[in-house]
Amino acid sequence: MKTETTIQGLTASLSPAKAARKIIGFVPTMGNLHEGHLNLVREARKLCDVVVVSIFVNPIQFGPNEDFDNYPRTLERDQQLLADVGCDIVFAPTVEQMYGNQPRLTNISVNNITDDLCGAQRPGHFDGVAVVVTKLFNMVQPNFAFFGQKDYQQLAVIRQFVRDLNIPLEVIGVPITRAADGLALSSRNGYLSPEHREIAPVIYQSLQTAAQQLTSGTALSDALNTIRATLTDAGFVVDYVEARSPELQKVDSFNQDVVLFVAAKIGKTRLIDNLQVKFTAS
Amino acid sequence: MKTETTIQGLTASLSPAKAARKIIGFVPTMGNLHEGHLNLVREARKLCDVVVVSIFVNPIQFGPNEDFDNYPRTLERDQQLLADVGCDIVFAPTVEQMYGNQPRLTNISVNNITDDLCGAQRPGHFDGVAVVVTKLFNMVQPNFAFFGQKDYQQLAVIRQFVRDLNIPLEVIGVPITRAADGLALSSRNGYLSPEHREIAPVIYQSLQTAAQQLTSGTALSDALNTIRATLTDAGFVVDYVEARSPELQKVDSFNQDVVLFVAAKIGKTRLIDNLQVKFTAS
Numbered sequence: 001m002k003t004e005t006t007i008q009g010l011t012a013s014l015s016p017a018k019a020a021r022k023i024i025g026f027v028p029t030m031g032n033l034h035e036g037h038l039n040l041v042r043e044a045r046k047l048c049d050v051v052v053v054s055i056f057v058n059p060i061q062f063g064p065n066e067d068f069d070n071y072p073r074t075l076e077r078d079q080q081l082l083a084d085v086g087c088d089i090v091f092a093p094t095v096e097q098m099y100g101n102q103p104r105l106t107n108i109s110v111n112n113i114t115d116d117l118c119g120a121q122r123p124g125h126f127d128g129v130a131v132v133v134t135k136l137f138n139m140v141q142p143n144f145a146f147f148g149q150k151d152y153q154q155l156a157v158i159r160q161f162v163r164d165l166n167i168p169l170e171v172i173g174v175p176i177t178r179a180a181d182g183l184a185l186s187s188r189n190g191y192l193s194p195e196h197r198e199i200a201p202v203i204y205q206s207l208q209t210a211a212q213q214l215t216s217g218t219a220l221s222d223a224l225n226t227i228r229a230t231l232t233d234a235g236f237v238v239d240y241v242e243a244r245s246p247e248l249q250k251v252d253s254f255n256q257d258v259v260l261f262v263a264a265k266i267g268k269t270r271l272i273d274n275l276q277v278k279f280t281a282s
Numbered sequence: 283m284k285t286e287t288t289i290q291g292l293t294a295s296l297s298p299a300k301a302a303r304k305i306i307g308f309v310p311t312m313g314n315l316h317e318g319h320l321n322l323v324r325e326a327r328k329l330c331d332v333v334v335v336s337i338f339v340n341p342i343q344f345g346p347n348e349d350f351d352n353y354p355r356t357l358e359r360d361q362q363l364l365a366d367v368g369c370d371i372v373f374a375p376t377v378e379q380m381y382g383n384q385p386r387l388t389n390i391s392v393n394n395i396t397d398d399l400c401g402a403q404r405p406g407h408f409d410g411v412a413v414v415v416t417k418l419f420n421m422v423q424p425n426f427a428f429f430g431q432k433d434y435q436q437l438a439v440i441r442q443f444v445r446d447l448n449i450p451l452e453v454i455g456v457p458i459t460r461a462a463d464g465l466a467l468s469s470r471n472g473y474l475s476p477e478h479r480e481i482a483p484v485i486y487q488s489l490q491t492a493a494q495q496l497t498s499g500t501a502l503s504d505a506l507n508t509i510r511a512t513l514t515d516a517g518f519v520v521d522y523v524e525a526r527s528p529e530l531q532k533v534d535s536f537n538q539d540v541v542l543f544v545a546a547k548i549g550k551t552r553l554i555d556n557l558q559v560k561f562t563a564s
Binding site: 134141 | 413420
């Protein structure tokens with residue numbers, strides 16, 4: 001496994017694979033890797049000849065009150081984990097390598113589907129994601145790019161701009177990796193106290209309960225209210241509990257596939273999760 | 283020469299060239315071709331193995347009061363002209379082929395350098411250019427893309443987002459093609475009455491005079507005022523006469539290379555032109 005820190009080095013490392021027209025898989029990350037990330041790499045390994053993982057903590061997707069400076073940087077450990085799952089090239093550029101010295105004047109925005117859910121509290125966040133992911137796509141030029149369904153809204157935003165801009169690659173969404181007790185894996189889980197870690201699986205439990213309710217005929221609004229009540233009773237401060245179509249359009253009732261979304265704080269840690277519920281006309 | 287009207291057809295036509303790693307040159311146009319466009323194709327022919335020209339009247343770069351519907355469509359004549367200068371592939375998609383049936387939610391904006399000159403009167407115009415050019419770049423994936431310096435601000439905007447987004451190609455700016463009397467070639471020249479056509483070269487003459495004044499020590503503001511007066515005296519209604527750095531930053535005096543910009547109406551026809559003036563420290 002090679003690690004490249006410059007665009008030039010990355011291009012040189014990819015050049016033989018491109019010349020041989022190998023299938024290139026790409027997994028963009030911000031590092032601090034866990035099993036969820038590693039499963040993205042394992043998926044890429046299955047489908048592709050060459051697997052590239054980027055590790056870049058992207059300043060422009062952090063808000064002014066978000067903690068860019070203290071985001072965990074664990075490159076050596078990440079490199080070891082990536083080597084173990086068969087990554088070929090790690091691309092770990094500096095901020096200067098990514099954004100250069102001259103001011104960036106270009107922005108990419110995706111309307112409508114970024115307005116609510118996590119977008120409501122993070123103005124500009126998805127613009128920052130769209131810009132950095134587009135830049136990385138242009139540097140790596142992969143055939144396939146892999147993203148986790150845990151950040152479902154991010155995945156939907158990326159699918160949208162890839163389609164709207166005809167970016168020549170296929171986006172693969174990979175199902176959420178969960179701990180044995182159901183908690184969705186996240187870098188943020190490390191911030192939980194032992195006590196809060198024990199409560200955290202209630203999020204997934206409440207989503208599963210709601211899914212069962214929906215398939216047995218409970219109204220969508222009632223199912224969402226049950227999630228809210230369950231989380232509040234368990235000690236969470238609910239940020240949002242929402243249902244959307246798989247393409248993130250608003251839905252009023254369970255008459256099509258829906259995705260249930262939760263964002264809730266326990267202590268100081270904000271956790272998100274989601275669950276898709278298939279609709280079968282009876 | 284092949285003409286392709288679908289993205290799929292374009293991809294199929296380009297596939298052998300890509301497999302053979304040929305150098306691909308791309309000239310995006312809105313059709314209604316004149317010698318200026320043909321010179322772009324000739325430049326591409328010199329540098330590249332395969333030359334692709336797109337002909338697409340892009341609805342999203344027209345404002346609500348601009349005449350998208352009546353923009354001249356002259357595909358057969360354009361095809362003949364392109365065949366004569368050695369174009370390999372014409373890509374002439376429909377609006378539906380380019381934008382599909384589902385709503386486009388993604389926008390690309392370039393700040394600062396789109397605020398004035400032609401941007402001031404055409405809100406959203408350069409966003410529409412950035413989106414369509416990015417889409418076309420992703421469809422063709424050329425090594426080189428050719429744009430005329432006549433639309434200097436457009437060229438600067440394209441250079442900017444290509445750099446900001448790391449789009450893997452080189453943008454080539456091609457000098458303005460002029461009629462024997464100096465008038466910059468433009469689709470719009472066809473709208474001029476014989477009388478106005480006779481006056482139109484005054485734009486370039488006034489730019490040349492200003493360039494001479496600058497190199498012989500006249501203050502920048504005086505040189506710009508001379509252009510304004512000359513054009514007004516000749517019967518133009520001046521939209522703007524401005525000086526900028528080659529990267530479109532504002533300049534106060536002639537102590538670096540500058541580009542002089544003119545937009546002016548004669549009758550109902552708005553003409554633009556520009557001239558770069560090199561600075562040599564004496």
